[in-house]
Amino acid sequence: MSNAKTESVTLHLLPPLPYADNALDPVISAHTISFHYGKHHKAYVDNLNKLIAGTEFAGMKLEKIITETAGKADKAAIFNNAAQAWNHTFYWNSLKPNGGGEPPAALKQKIEASFISVDACKKELAATAMSQFGSGWAWLVLDGGKLKVVKTSNADLPLTKGMKPLLTIDVWEHAYYLDYQNRRPDYLSAVIEKAINWNFAADNLK
Numbered sequence: 001m002s003n004a005k006t007e008s009v010t011l012h013l014l015p016p017l018p019y020a021d022n023a024l025d026p027v028i029s030a031h032t033i034s035f036h037y038g039k040h041h042k043a044y045v046d047n048l049n050k051l052i053a054g055t056e057f058a059g060m061k062l063e064k065i066i067t068e069t070a071g072k073a074d075k076a077a078i079f080n081n082a083a084q085a086w087n088h089t090f091y092w093n094s095l096k097p098n099g100g101g102e103p104p105a106a107l108k109q110k111i112e113a114s115f116i117s118v119d120a121c122k123k124e125l126a127a128t129a130m131s132q133f134g135s136g137w138a139w140l141v142l143d144g145g146k147l148k149v150v151k152t153s154n155a156d157l158p159l160t161k162g163m164k165p166l167l168t169i170d171v172w173e174h175a176y177y178l179d180y181q182n183r184r185p186d187y188l189s190a191v192i193e194k195a196i197n198w199n200f201a202a203d204n205l206k
């Protein structure tokens with residue numbers, strides 16, 4: 001009884017979506033969210049719990065599991081599921097209903113210092129997300145005091161490279177295929193113009 005209780009406490013949980021499943025429509029439909037959050041994201045969390053049960057990683061914080069398993073070939077399955085669990089929570093928070101628009105002043109100033117303009121930053125974010133061959137992520141990060149746009153493949157993320165992520169866009173096909181089919185540029189421009197959560201990025205900058 002006490003064992004069962006302890007185990008349940010250490011399980012990683014699928015965090016609730018920060019908005020209703022139809023709140024990003026038409027940028028991202030409830031149909032996409034139902035699969036992306038309800039199936040894909042949930043599967044990463046469930047798989048992680050199964051993979052770490054009874055191992056040294058059971059009860060460890062998600063970020064710690066990620067940094068402890070990064071780059072270790074024999075821990076790739078744990079890393080992939082832990083990183084994808086983390087990436088997806090970060091992605092949901094990187095979006096919001098009626099997003100886009102102007103970043104908050106402190107972030108805007110930082111963007112202008114690194115990219116010249118918010119438009120240039122958005123263009124680089126879209127171009128980088130487009131240039132990711134196959135599955136992966138595009139990120140706005142803080143790296144050595146400057147803002148940068150970077151991309152990562154599959155489950156990989158800036159945390160393992162000493163960079164602080166501010167926001168991300170999922171460019172795995174499951175993120176856009178139901179709504180946009182192969183039109184990744186249309187997904188990216190809709191997300192960047194209408195759903196990106198600059199407030200979340202600004203909070204991560206603090």
Ligand code: MN
Nearest residue numbers: 040170172175
């Ligand atoms: Mn995804």
